[in-house]
Amino acid sequence: MEAKKGNLYLIPCTLGDTPPLEVLPLLVKKAVEEIDHYIAEHEKNVRSFIKSISPRKSQPDLQISLINKFTDESETPAMLAPCHAGFDVGVLSDAGCPGVADPGALVVAAAHRQNIKVVPLVGPSSILLALMGSGLNGQNFAFNGYLPIDKRERRLEIKRLERLSAERNQSQLFIETPYRNNQLLESILSTVQADTQICVACDITLPTEYIKTLPASVWSKQKVDLNKRPTIFIIQK
Incomplete structure (x- = not known):
């Protein structure tokens, strides 16, 4: 029997220096608090956003894979490996919604091919x-x-x-x-x-x-x- 896979969460972030919970629902905060594996364009931006929405979350526990417009499709299996090990993975954009005018769409497409559940969360676009x-x-x-x-x-x-x-x-x-x-x-x-x-x-x-x-x-x-x-x-x- 195949082991249960983790989900790929598409986690929106703020569009600027706005307090996160003024524009993001609590479900986003909950997802960030539970997920340690992330895919994003810039590590510094990810860590800063996570700290702003969940100050007590352990930063050393975060595992961050980087993606940009030059990322090749062949690089996505390693990014999604935690899902196959049963861990949820979050995709974060530098601003707004991942996958929309954002390179995160590449890993979302790969998740569909690998039968990984994709969960888009509500946030500002x-x-x-x-x-x-x-x-x-x-x-x-x-x-x-x-x-x-x-x-x-x-x-x-x-x-x-x-x-x-x-x-x-x-x-x-x-x-x-x-x-x-x-x-x-x-x-x-x-x-x-x-x-x-x-x-x-x-x-x-x-x-x-x-x-x-x-x-x-x-x-x-x-x-x-x-x-x-x-x-x-x-x-x-």
Whole structure:
């Protein structure tokens, strides 16, 4: 008879320096307190988050496997080995929900192939919170990740997303490295049509949270500094 496997828990964390229990349910705290095996992008961030939500948890007992966008599928069996030994494993993102705009999806896919139960826990997703607060189409939307850095390619991609939005009545979401946010907003405003709706949602769940949706013609008269502030952009034609 096959031994009982542990589960793979997808554990959301905060989107910034917010007290964890202001945005996370108690079930997340319970999972963190019971799990010693983790998969994450950065060990320092994992340890800091675990300490913030469970200060009494023994840090030396933590076993942390690292994953990033360069991780190969062949590395996932070792990460999931504790599950086959009967231990639960937690996947943690640097911010928000693991597996969503996050390399954790690789190990989740491997868990399904290995018949390991995947348990997603409730927590903040900047993508969904931005969409919720935008007033744009939440019935039909697409998340496009990062846009090209090259100015010409980025402009072409913005035009393509605007066209898709019009053809499909679909909200188009995307992000940028925080220190390039202001440049991206400038690119959007200089590219889209005047009546295209633009939502800028930054610092979600933080005291400095800012969410505003306006047509491009009005945005051009606004002054907002998005530099180094995690931001979701949404356009809808």
